[in-house]
Amino acid sequence: MAMTWTGADCVAAEPGLLRHSRIGLLTNYTGTMADLTRTSKALIDAGVPITALLSPEHGLNGSVQAGETEDSDFDPVTRLPVLNTYLKTGEALDQLIAGHDIDTIVFDMQDVGARTFTYVSSMYDALQCASRLGLKFVVLDRPNPLGGRVTEGPNLDEDFHSFVGRTDIRLRHGLTVGELARLIVSRDLAAQGLHVDLDVVAMKNWDPAGDWDATGLPWVPPSPNVPTVDAGYAFCGTVLFEGTNVSEGRGTTHPFEELGAPWIDGRLAEYMRGLRLPGVMFRDTWFVPTFHKYAGIGLRGVQVHITDRMSFKPVTTALSMIDALAELYPRDFVFLAPRDDSDFRGKYTIDVLWGSDSLRKAVQSGTGALTLEYDPGFTSNQYDSTVLLYAR
DSSP states (O other), rough: OOOOBBBBHHHHHGGGGGOSEEEEEEEEETOOOTTBBHHHHHHTTTTTEEEEEEEOOOOOTOOTTTTTOOOOOOOOTTTTTEEEEEOOOOOHHHHHHHHTTEEEEEOOOOOOBBTTTTTHHHHHHHHHEEEEEEEOOEOOOOOOOSSSSSBBSSSOOOOOOOOOSOOOSSSBBBOOOHHHHHIIIIIIIITOOOOOOOEEEOOSOOOTTTTTTGGOOOOSSSHHHHSSSHHHHHHHHHHHGGBBBBOOSSTTTTTEEEEEETTOOTTTHHHHHHHOOTTEEEEEEEEEOOOSSSTTTOOOEEEEESSSSTTTTTHHHHHHHHHHHHOOOOTTTTTTTOSSSTTTTTOOOHHHHHSSSHHHHHHHHOOOGGGOOOOEEEETTTTTTTTOOOOO
């Protein structure tokens, strides 16, 4: 199959697709062309009138960890101002954008395919801002790294909306960023009485039934903690461990593929191997995180080895591990206490990540996480056909 052309590649080949002036490009280091040139430079070289760069979590250059952003206000490559949009919403975001004479916001970042990934939240907030300020919005579409056929996990309960879950989609949502934008505008913004002039520059040669390797594109880690394609698949389920006292592997060379704690022993790997879950194997492993949970402490746990991406079910796999931990280590395994920051508003992290309190309550009551298992479904059965850009 021919190499996939992203929306950015299409615009670079035909700059007339962006005929707007005074563009604010919401992007970061994941916004690259097929030859790994930054989108910002390639589009400027092609004559696209970009006047400012808007940066999300991890910053424009991806040099900082989760929950952080860079403090640079100038890009030495393009010589453009950098506007930090991370965690800015409402009036604060409106003032930031309105102060830089922008009439069009263009979005170009690589999503990972999970509801909890914050680049989509930044797009959601920017779409609201564009509506309030009367700006045009253009999405340069990119592949969903997990493919576009399968969805997994729960939808988002309205009481658990946050920056790791702005819109009601399944945990593994099966959409591209362009399709997500169409869904947000047609459903969410419409319900809020907001309208935005949205265009999506669609990809060429993307097969929703394939995985990332089928695109022929190089893998640029969407996060410093998603270094490989397999880590992206695992992340869609193991991100739930951010809400527990188990390390999700941050501070190691295998984030989201390694899980561990000081009280785990060899029984966990044996238990998981005995389940014979599709598309995955488990290795008994030891590691010492350099930062984040248990930094500098020796841990034991498991490493997730994906053997078949097409049959691997990241959400089911994560739920199975949660049940295993609750059964094997009932006195040790716990969900982290509720957070009082403005985004979590006193809610448990696991509840916000899962999208409701049902997972935590199922585990704490002893009924188990797998009682909440959601069978993988086809994207075409989950979304209105007006949302989808590519045949499923």
